[in-house]
Amino acid sequence: MKPTTLLRSLIPLVTGLSAFSAWAGPQAHVVCAYDHTAGDDAIMMYGMPNHAMLHDFFGNTHIDAYTDYVRLRNQPETNCDNKADSSAWWAPTMRLPDGQIVKPAYQKTYYQSTNVDKYPLTPFPPGLELLAGDHHGTGPNRRITFLCGNGKGYTNTAGEVCGLRAKGDAVQFNIGLKFPNCWDGVNLKPVRGRMNATYTNDAGACPAEFPVKIPTVNMNVAWVLPQITSLDTAKIELSMDPVMDGETRIEKWGSIYTAHADFINGWPVQSAEFMTSKCMNNNMDCGVQIPFSYARASADTWVSSAEPATNFGDDATLQVQDDWRNGGRTANKEIMSLVKFPIPPLPEGYSEADAALFKYTIRIYGGRNADGADQVFFYPTDTRWDEHQVTWNNRPPCNYLSDGIMYTRTQRDYRYVDVDKAVRAARAAGKTEIAWYIGGDRKANNYTFNPAGTKEDLLLMVTAYKTTPEI
Template structure:
């Protein structure tokens, strides 16, 4: 079973230079190497030990029989974001002396461009993508090489990598950019048929109309046992010659570099990455939620308008002053927010997950940064009728503190302790008052119905690999 026609189709697609600084929104994961098998669940599904040697990252159970259901059923991962149960694999590398080496990790950037004009769609469950050409014999603008001590990224082999620093290691990276326009029909490519191609200046061609995040995978080899690496002489695994069950390995130049991606992101996470993050021109970084809920309700209440409700605010307002006679002697404006509590993942270590609030806004005055407070509130309030005089009780013992300046931007607030306490008490919802800095300054935040949203999210992290 060969990939020749498919990879040739991908390699000859309309190409854009890959050696430019990415200026659009993105997210990222780092995934340690886990295992090596002669398996390929995309092009040789069910044929164990019949494919070229591949190094696997991410989902620790990936083999020839992997699909979305199996990845989500056993989501253990080497990636630093536990919402990513995806499988990533690339051919094994052999040094010029014949030694087959293991990679250290891979770092994948999920990227986008021109999202205002051409927004992203979430990865469909189980989408499989291929990139590169395992019959390649010349530079490919979707494949890059990098020496850790060298001159930067290049599409050409031949550079000799030296030590990153004295008495350290040789680091060599291979970057693989995947297609980002899906045909909307086929979850997997087939022999002679690609299910995805590349955009042109952010726009997808008519035969592949569904724009998805660009998967930019960078495989890193950290080699402690050598002092230099001639990239013209390093090799990558190719399809073996099979004599019954016996394998005769074959090898090609670095121009045969390619990789496979089998989406295993939790569906809420894939949606969060695109709709609540990258399509809003936000860099998610590592803050892609495992699950989340938008605010069920949000209002502001003020002692200056004690009987006036504000059920659909355009802006959430906050201001108070505890000086000059104390809080009760001065005007006070607080915002009330209520969330449904998203559940923690079943069957996973709860200590590796945290609850956070993501909120967009900042201080009005440009007189430096200050801290504001999230005070616990009861859930028995209705945004249509709540007023300052008919507000739920408020404890001025804060659950969390947010330190912020006058930049209007996304803010992340750790509320893990408070949410777990609410869960332990059998609650399914949680509310907070957002109170000011007690100095009289003003703060404004975007409400839940804005494009920036207002969300309570579950995020899960592991220790990233040592690099």
Template sequence: MKYSLYSLALLAGSAALAPHAVFAADAQINVDCNFSHMKPDDPILMPNMPGMAMSHDFVGNRSTDAYSTVDTLLQHSGTTCDNAADSTGYWVPTMKLPNGEIVHPTYIKNYYQANKVIDYPITAYPHGLQLLAGDHAGSGPNPHVNFLCGNGNGYTHTADQICGLRAAGDAVQFNIAIEFPNCWDGNNLKAKGTKNAVYSTNDQCPADHPIKLATVNMNIAYVLPQITSLDVSKIQLSLDPKMIDGKLTEQWGSIYTAHGDFMNAWTDQAARFMADRCMNYSMDCGTNIPYSYTDAKEDTYVSNQGDSDKNFGSAQTLLVQDDWSGAGRDSNKQMMALMKFAIPAEPTNLADYPGVSFKYKIRVYDGNITDTAAFSIFFYPLSNPSQTWSENAVTWNTMPKPNYNADGSMYMNNVQQFRYVDVDKAVRAALAAGKTEISYYIGGERHARTISVNSKESGKAPTLMLIGYQEVVEP
């Protein structure tokens, strides 16, 4: 479900963070990140100048510093974000409370959103794109920056709030929401010295910035159990230091200087999947953006319904039907989908991902086409995993034998949509046996209903995904 700003803001007392959008987005994913480190560095505006920038709080990539580039971020890809495919560097100015205490974000929730994707589809983030949002010289409200007290009445552009304890009574929670521009000029990856990105108007990009991207809505949460109230107008944010009497001296500005920096370091496959396989389908993919993936190399279905010698290798729709009633499966009519995948490799630098669980999942686009019932279907391995087959030759009479001990099951209904099934255990067993490919049958719900599954020829190919995930706590 995708929520409006108002409905999510009502949940703020329980630590929910709302995307900065007036209406629910047509498409979105979300990424939660914990605080990583503080440094007086800025690899976008002051590259290769360590210690010369304002104090920044970094989340996401743990290695971000003055020397960072997209290549170093991907080389040192350890991240505080829940999705391991996102090694992006995100940073914001350090915050000082009215009592002088320095505080850091407890976590940041980044919503990637897009509207009107059917008319104006988005493009994947280019490798190394830099984006800036907000105004480090701001002196008043900014339409792309919002503030929220966890016990308040919703997001506002103005700093005229007193934050009390949130509903749980355990802390003051203060959120800053920063919306990044979403129209790229198609040429400039670097933000310094350029206006490489601007904001869309009614979700359409101008001619001089024609490339529409997903909008990054950075929602920064400060959970502060050490205080009972917070005057937002008296918050200070770090500014670039000045040389005073030969000494580099820190500077501070008002809450209206809030801003954010973004240096894209999603894996290239993840960035393409986000745009082309998720958001341009008007989907909310949550955290199901893979580190890497492969589409089915081959897929087909086999049938013993009077066509045991027929090959269906070019079919756009794969049909599945099982009937285990009466005398049993082998005495009844059957159709089974068959698909083969190359196995995506795990990262070579696994040591950079402490706490991350990498799992293999298959995504298929399917649904019950017999009636409105919901039920489970099953993913069966081959009895002999080494047996070869070809989508343009295999028939019911020549098919490799399935092993009816299912590696996974998927609960589904009559809605045609993408669904996911965990096949991690089986894929890892194949890898341990030296395999680089894995094949699966999809069997039905055993009561003769028919299921349709889109094939690779349909444009919505079955996909084997490697997803890396770690829990980010939102206290």
């Protein structure tokens, strides 16, 4: 391995537009289905079920008035597409101008940031709670935006009339909410009269009182409404705190400017760390490729039949080339890389259906050294080798029946290789580490990959993904 909402009493918000314009920076994302509606708020009314305004809940499927990080991780089932993200989100319930209470279809959250080279991110601390928006708001807020599915893009003012979206099947209306991205480094939970987070300045820097820069949670809630053909956004109402008569609720409603939302971080610690150090701080768009857990390669090197006594353990790259034509593999020069990983843990506490979605995947960075694209093979071997001693002459045995296939091309980028079957077999045999040869395309083309310890790193990850429909 080479070294190489805020509520008005918390945070008043500034007007102007910024939440969901086109994005060209580091990010990851999740799509989460709507789960349920309840009068709960585990941040501002913890332990007081049915006493908060009506909220629509997304993400973790066990959210209630008692939700906290421990409960999110002990009951991690989620309706998000990335099954590692057991976070909890909620937003006020919507009422249409005709009095109809409607449920959202889904929400899409982008974890984003800016200027990470100068102001890098710190991972979400376990259980961090954040609020966005102002449930007493009376006018535009630069961190809250509105979108008609057939409209002119995002705006922060009410009054646009939404027509049918392009499909012609429904009116779609979205609210975007940008959460604070500078944490005070001390308080996980905001309370009335004390904020625990605020926003970066336009340069992406945090103020001294809130010095810890975290990923920006940009939540986008979508309502898909086939029962109407137009919607005047100025006449939309959002739920407010009810008047309680004993245990009886008298619902109250406010304008669209009262939009707000709540977030409790439910990512595993390793996931949150990966999002910053392995993804966003490298200016990457990782999409849904944020793992539940991962392990860096503990050893990597390459061996060459053309230099059979040479060890390449200190080389800055991993090299691959072979040719199975014209006399076969043994008649030609063969260069293969060796990689070894500790086996990261599988998750616990998930339903059987969700647990079955988790797969072992290798993330590797590199590409072909000439124009074209082809496949590269991962052949199983044993783990009894030392990267600073192994040569072609004393190399471990190679089973040329591959455990995984990687499709690669000239462009150097990240590639993901499914090795789930092989790793699970190793676990079942009681092994705690696993190793492979990386062999070439069998056509004499050269490939170069980055080893562990480089910025791109070489990882064995546990990931789980299931499409959440965006209706």
